[in-house]
Amino acid sequence: MNPSNEWPLWEVFVRAKAGLDHKHCGSLHAPDAQAAVQLARDVYTRRQEGTSVWVVRSNQIVASDPGDKAMLFDPMEDKVYRHPTFYVLPLAVDHL
Amino acid sequence: MTTQAMDLAPKEEHAALEEADLQQRFDARIDAGDFIEAKDWMPEHYRKTLVRQISQHAHSEIVGMLPEGHWITRAPTLKRKAILLAKVQDEGGHGLYLYAAAETLGTSRDQMTAALLSGQAKYSSIFNYPTLSWADVGTIGWLVDGAAIMNQVPLTRCSYAPYARAMVRVCREESFHQRQGFESLLTMMQQGTAAQREMVQDAVNRWWWPSLMMFGPPDAESPHSAQSMRWGIKRISNDALRQKFIDACVEQAAVLGVSLPDPALKWNAERGAHDFGAIDWSEFQRVVAGDGPCNRERLAARNTAWEDGAWVRDAAMAHARKRENLAPKMPATSPPRGGASDLGRPGVERQEAA
Numbered sequence: 104m105n106p107s108n109e110w111p112l113w114e115v116f117v118r119a120k121a122g123l124d125h126k127h128c129g130s131l132h133a134p135d136a137q138a139a140v141q142l143a144r145d146v147y148t149r150r151q152e153g154t155s156v157w158v159v160r161s162n163q164i165v166a167s168d169p170g171d172k173a174m175l176f177d178p179m180e181d182k183v184y185r186h187p188t189f190y191v192l193p194l195a196v197d198h199l
Numbered sequence: 200m201t202t203q204a205m206d207l208a209p210k211e212e213h214a215a216l217e218e219a220d221l222q223q224r225f226d227a228r229i230d231a232g233d234f235i236e237a238k239d240w241m242p243e244h245y246r247k248t249l250v251r252q253i254s255q256h257a258h259s260e261i262v263g264m265l266p267e268g269h270w271i272t273r274a275p276t277l278k279r280k281a282i283l284l285a286k287v288q289d290e291g292g293h294g295l296y297l298y299a300a301a302e303t304l305g306t307s308r309d310q311m312t313a314a315l316l317s318g319q320a321k322y323s324s325i326f327n328y329p330t331l332s333w334a335d336v337g338t339i340g341w342l343v344d345g346a347a348i349m350n351q352v353p354l355t356r357c358s359y360a361p362y363a364r365a366m367v368r369v370c371r372e373e374s375f376h377q378r379q380g381f382e383s384l385l386t387m388m389q390q391g392t393a394a395q396r397e398m399v400q401d402a403v404n405r406w407w408w409p410s411l412m413m414f415g416p417p418d419a420e421s422p423h424s425a426q427s428m429r430w431g432i433k434r435i436s437n438d439a440l441r442q443k444f445i446d447a448c449v450e451q452a453a454v455l456g457v458s459l460p461d462p463a464l465k466w467n468a469e470r471g472a473h474d475f476g477a478i479d480w481s482e483f484q485r486v487v488a489g490d491g492p493c494n495r496e497r498l499a500a501r502n503t504a505w506e507d508g509a510w511v512r513d514a515a516m517a518h519a520r521k522r523e524n525l526a527p528k529m530p531a532t533s534p535p536r537g538g539a540s541d542l543g544r545p546g547v548e549r550q551e552a553a
Contacts, residue, residue, distance in 0.1 A: 108516055109309045112302070129368070130299045132308060134512075135519035146292050149285075150372075169238045 112161040113139040115146075117153035125157050133158075229431050234360035237303035245430055248423065249359050250304050252432065254311045257297035258322035261315075262497050264290045266330040267339060275333060282379050283336060289372050296365040303361045316502050324483065325409050327491030334387065334395075334402035340380015341455075342403070342410040342448070348373050349444045350414065358431030381451065388456045396456075403452070404460040411475075412483045414441040445473050 110132035116125035128147050133139035139158040147153065167175060183189045192199060221240045228235065235241055264287050271287065274280035298308055314320035325343055330336065351373065354366040387395045415421055415437040427433035445464075452459050463476035485491065 108513060109307060110512065110516065129296060129365075130302075131295060134515035135522065138515065138519075146295055149288070149292065166238070169236065169240075 110134050113143075113158045114161050114164060115139075115143040116157040116159075117143075117147055118155040119152060120154055125155065128152075130161060229358055229429075232431070233358075234363065235358055236360050244426075245432075246304050248427065248430070248432065249362065250301055250306050252427075253297055253301040253304075253362055254306065254314070255321050255323075257294045257301060257311065258315045258320055259326065260290045260294035260297060262322045262326045262501065264294075265497055265500055266326055266328070266493075267336055269330050270333060270336050273333070274336075279383065286340070286376050286379065289376065293369045293372070296368055297362075300359075300361040300365040312505065316498070316505055318489070318498055321487065323413060324486040324491060325413050327486050327494045327497060328405070328409055329493050331405075332398050332402060334384065334398040335406070337380045337383035337387070337399070338402040338406045340376050340378075341384060341451070342380075342406050343413070344373060344376040344380060345448070346410045346413040346444055348377060349440050349447075353434035353440075356431075356434055381455070384455055384457075399455075400457050403457045407460050408478065408482075409486075411441060411445070411478055412480075414438075414444065416480065416483075442472050445475055449473055 111134075112130055113133055114130050115128055117128045118125045131139065131142050131146055133142050136158060140156055143156045143158055144153075148156070179185075222242060225235075225239075225241060225245075235245075267283060267290075268287050271280060271283055274283050298311060301311060302308060311320070315322070330339070348370065351366055351370055355363055355370055357363045357366065384399050387399050391399075415424075418424060418436045418438045421437055424433060424436060428436070448459065449464065449466075461476045463474060465474050467474045486494070489495075
């Protein structure tokens with residue numbers, strides 16, 4: 104098998120219904136964008152799971168490094184004042 | 200050991216220390232019930248075990264399309280034909296979800312396909328049995344898909360997240376497979392002729408024992424089981440799942456009005472489970488080793504499909520490359536269109552579709 108002839112990999116995002124975000128739901132191989140949309144529809148929406156599909160070449164996605172997880176995300180741990188529950192208010196106005 | 204000392208250590212030793220540290224962190228995450236993602240560090244053995252298991256699982260879905268596909272053109276009614284088509288299409292989709300999960304571990308789709316076609320990779324030995332009558336289609340749904348569901352539900356909690364996610368999708372669809380099979384058999388048993396009822400019983404007789412073998416060898420003879428349990432790849436033992444399946448089937452067989460071909464099958468009040476007869480593991484070994492009724496036929500069908508489809512795959516790739524070369528290049532100065540912030544805006548999709 105000639106590896107250069109393997110169809111490239113695409114990531115598939117599906118919007119379940121109007122008003123919702125597109126959500127990543129899997130990947131597939133396809134020769135081009137048009138075929139990727141068609142195949143995504145066949146593979147990921149056989150039971151009305153979607154009303155819209157996005158596809159993007161997997162190698163175009165830039166991701167954070169799992170090794171940087173602590174550096175990137177831990178600093179938020181001690182910032183409780185960013186949450187509404189941090190503020191204690193009198194009962195009369197606690198619905199704020 | 201101080202940081203400085205670590206820096207002075209020979210390079211290999213340094214790497215080994217790091218590896219031990221990573222291993223320790225990995226073990227701690229497994230013990231805590233954490234999920235492992237594709238880009239996380241993992242021991243090589245864990246990766247290899249997963250590639251083997253997930254690719255075998257994917258091959259089983261793809262080869263599993265063949266015995267049932269055999270009956271698509273011969274389904275007795277349009278309704279049954281539409282159902283069977285949908286089911287076989289689902290199996291193809293399941294194969295795809297699973298190949299994609301295995302690919303996240305760094306094995307290409309073509310590598311996996313090559314391993315299947317050469318006979319080097321295994322698939323579930325159940326698919327090396329023939330589908331001799333229409334009742335086999337319903338029986339596969341009831342027993343084979345039933346056993347598969349038993350095996351697969353615990354995999355939705357597998358420690359390797361891409362596999363677990365694929366299995367959630369698979370299990371959601373698999374339940375239709377089992378129900379349609381049972382309903383098809385029930386229709387024949389309740390509304391059919393004596394000959395049709397006999398046909399159902401014959402199919403159940405042939406598929407019962409191979410279905411029990413789908414859970415794999417007994418725990419005592421399953422060498423990989425302990426390690427897979429330790430890693431959270433496997434959650435419930437082969438024998439425990441097999442027992443659960445048998446207990447469920449006894450009740451379902453009674454509803455259906457068929458007997459199960461095991462004279463030793465009997466409720467054991469003390470164990471709170473059914474006792475059952477000895478499984479012929481020599482048959483299992485023989486079929487796994489390649490000498491089942493349809494091994495050669497299945498592999499030949501996959502090879503033919505791959506070879507016959509080659510020109511289509513190549514032509515689609517050539518067309519895509521040609522289109523890419525013909526497309527007008529965007530001027531380097533043009534502002535980037537549709538960045539991440541634009542993704543949610545209405546109109547972007549329509550624009551792209553135009």
